[in-house]
Amino acid sequence: MEEKKIVLSGMRPTGPLHIGHLFGALKNWKKLQDEGNNCFYMIADWHALSTEYRCPENIRKNVEEIAIDLLVSGLDPEKSTIFIQSLVPEHVELHLIFSMFVPIPWLERNPVYKEQIKELKEKELNTYGFLGYPVLQAADILIYKANYVPIGVDQLPHLELTREIARRFNYLYRNIFPIPEPLLTETPKIPGIDGRKMSKSYNNCIFIGEEPDSIRNKIKNMFTDPKRIYRKDPGHPDTCPVFVYQQIFNTQSADEIKNSCLNAKIGCTDCKKIVAEKLVEFLQPFYKKRKEIENNRKDLWEILTEGSKKARQMAKKTLDEVKEAIRMDYGEKD
DSSP states (O other), X not given: OOOOOEEEEEEOOSSOOBHHHIIIIIXXXXXXXXXXXXXXXXXXXXXXXXXHTTOGGGHHHHHHHHHHHHHHTTOOTTTEEEEEGGGOTHHHHHHHHHHTTSOHHHHHTOHHXXXXXXXXTTSOOOXXXXXXXHHHHHHXXXXXXXXXXXXXXXXXXXXXXXXXXXXXXXXXXXXXXXOOEEEOOOOOOOBOTTSSBOOGGGTOOOBTTOOHHHHHHXXXXXXXXXXXXXTTSOOOGGGOHHHHHHHHHOTTTHHHHHHHHHTTOSOHHHHHHHHHHHHHHHHHHHHHHHHHHHTOHHHXXXXXXXXXXXXXXXXXXXXXXXXXXXXXXXXXXX
């Protein structure tokens, strides 16, 4: 019988998840879970602290928000281990051990680090914690001896650093860590309501558990085809953010909508009304399930606590191996 593959991925608790997360990650996480893999899905609160250290009071609330969205999206605590990073202190200890032999230039050359420093100018990120973010991420992955990490293309540099750290540890001490492989999947790129990448920092998101009237209002104000000035003008659906939504949430009628737009038989206002109702219909089951879970937070925390205990059992076993390999397992043997 083929041994189950170990999969690890996580989300930073910076607020509720949006439909970009649903199509970009969560659907794939559910698929990996349902295929029978040994999946560990982490709420990465230590990582959130690396950028939100000035206002950490929101992190706990956001942990709950993300946990609810994970369950709403179909993750099953009977099939997957859903846990909170900070409830497994072995992550931090392994991060410290790795930091002893990771060269600083490995971190400074990371393109993701450079990009985020530029993008998040309003935050003071010239900190040790933010520079060492990928080392903690390596500990997150390697402490479960993950075989696969489902990620987006933009996260490949971080995973490659994890692979380098695993190789360096195995070379210096003992061959403990498998070299994790990325799992890249083709996912639709869902623009935000302003046409840019959907991001909470841009305030342009439609959230998984959003109320129907709020969805309708956001779609009503969504950017459309900038080249179409008047209703009588032919549209350009291939460059219109609203048409991306038609293709995803109104697949049966998308071709018809496209032809109508190209021939000026439908206006942007009517097109957005159609999209809004299709999106409301699509998200209605998520919205209802979210309300149910929100009213039973005791059970939610039981899931997170039990998941964290299960994760910690495996993490401790790996850390014991690491300590033995670096000859720092004092008093841990009879």
